[in-house]
Amino acid sequence: MSDNLIERISTALESEYTLEGLVRQLLEMLELVTNMESTYLTRIEPDGSFQHILFARNSRSMQIPEGLSVPWGDTLCKRALDEGKRYTCDVANVWGDSQAAKALGITTYVSTPVTLADGSLYGTLCAASSEHRILSERSEQVLQLFAQLIAQQIQNEQLLQQLQQANAALTTASYTDELTGLPNRRAVFEQLPKLFSKARQDARFVLLAFADLDDFKQINDVYGHDAGDDFLCAIGQRLQSGARPDDIIGRVGGDEFVVAGIGPKESGMALQAAQAFKIRLSNLLTGEYQLHSSVINYAGPSIGVVAINPELTDHDQALREADAAMYLEKDRRRDHLPH
Incomplete structure (x- = not known):
């Protein structure tokens, strides 16, 4: 399983050039490693107002819908980060007042932050189940590795976008008269x-x-x-x-x-x-x-x-x-x- 996972990760990194393509492959692998029903990537608004489900994989009855937005303060992800408790198989007792967890039927939950190179929090990589699931240390390590790979892809895409914008600006400048703003x-x-x-x-x-x-x-x-x-x-x-x-x-x-x-x-x-x-x-x-x-x-x-x-x-x-x-x-x- 370990060799197969490494091979699949390597193939995904070589073949996927977009954040969505890479994340969808990693979510599928994360489901196999954690034995969870739902795996998903979230994006947190820079002002900390909302958390959005960007991409999700739901293989059984529990559904974490893509596009779902909830106030960041009401999420399990924020509570997990604030309390330093990234994993629990008893959400009802640990965070029983969470309306989002109740609505989604989450019993087992694990997440890790997706942190960019500048230290900013992009979002979270999560796995959840409606049943009690024991998370192995190896599964936690894989979760953290996948979060790092996703952060790297996000930064690569941001850098590419910056380069494209800079190139567009240079192209515009090369075709524009600096004084009048007319075409040169x-x-x-x-x-x-x-x-x-x-x-x-x-x-x-x-x-x-x-x-x-x-x-x-x-x-x-x-x-x-x-x-x-x-x-x-x-x-x-x-x-x-x-x-x-x-x-x-x-x-x-x-x-x-x-x-x-x-x-x-x-x-x-x-x-x-x-x-x-x-x-x-x-x-x-x-x-x-x-x-x-x-x-x-x-x-x-x-x-x-x-x-x-x-x-x-x-x-x-x-x-x-x-x-x-x-x-x-x-x-x-x-x-x-x-x-």
């Missing part, structure tokens, strides 16, 4: 192919705008770099406020921004939509900016907007065309400035 150049260059693919599937044009903030250097020189940073953030906020849900917005350079979205199906309408898109962006970004330390009346950026047939042009070429259109607009605006 890397994100835009990964999102655009998907947008073009969707436009091809729907037989629609893509509207792509490239905006360069004229006179941004002057804003930095006159008002200071903090004001310049505030201004870039305000630009980003305006772009986000004026965008459609599926539009791509990103900061792709120091004072350069890209906005792209799905356009109409027909060529003529797409060209009209591109012109309207340009006017809308220009109106959105032109005007007064109330910054933390300054008020800036901004004459607006140079914006190049193109309507692209994704069947004929890929996103790289589209960006080049939008960039070229932006420089033409910059030259046009410069020519119209008073000399």
Whole structure:
């Protein structure tokens, strides 16, 4: 039996990668070792308010239901911990006032705490029976071993979750412009192919705008770099406020921004939509900016907007065309400035 148990534990540790999978196997083994009707793992709320039955194995008449929640102060587990009495085969005489024990018909009870590496109490690993059962020293040792294995699995899953969260945060950071919170150049260059693919599937044009903030250097020189940073953030906020849900917005350079979205199906309408898109962006970004330390009346950026047939042009070429259109607009605006 001992060799078989060790082999089963080893197999469970190698084959189970989740807390539930491991616990269910250990509860089955615990039933065999203790000769109890019910074996179960509990979780105690951090504030000590309730105890929850997470996983249970019930092989005979007595049923410890999964999902059962009881006030922690009314549990046999708490009394056992407080009194240092982990096992009894005469619950009625030892804890006869326990309503939970009466309701569940528990006569024999044993538990051990599941304690994490930081010393915190996660819950308890328990076995119970409606009949008188004598618990051997070996069974108590197995119970404690299983509690340690469960604690180890809990900590492994917590660590994995922390690593996943950290990885997600790093991934988000690598695709986000630190100053404005907009998608950065890397994100835009990964999102655009998907947008073009969707436009091809729907037989629609893509509207792509490239905006360069004229006179941004002057804003930095006159008002200071903090004001310049505030201004870039305000630009980003305006772009986000004026965008459609599926539009791509990103900061792709120091004072350069890209906005792209799905356009109409027909060529003529797409060209009209591109012109309207340009006017809308220009109106959105032109005007007064109330910054933390300054008020800036901004004459607006140079914006190049193109309507692209994704069947004929890929996103790289589209960006080049939008960039070229932006420089033409910059030259046009410069020519119209008073000399």
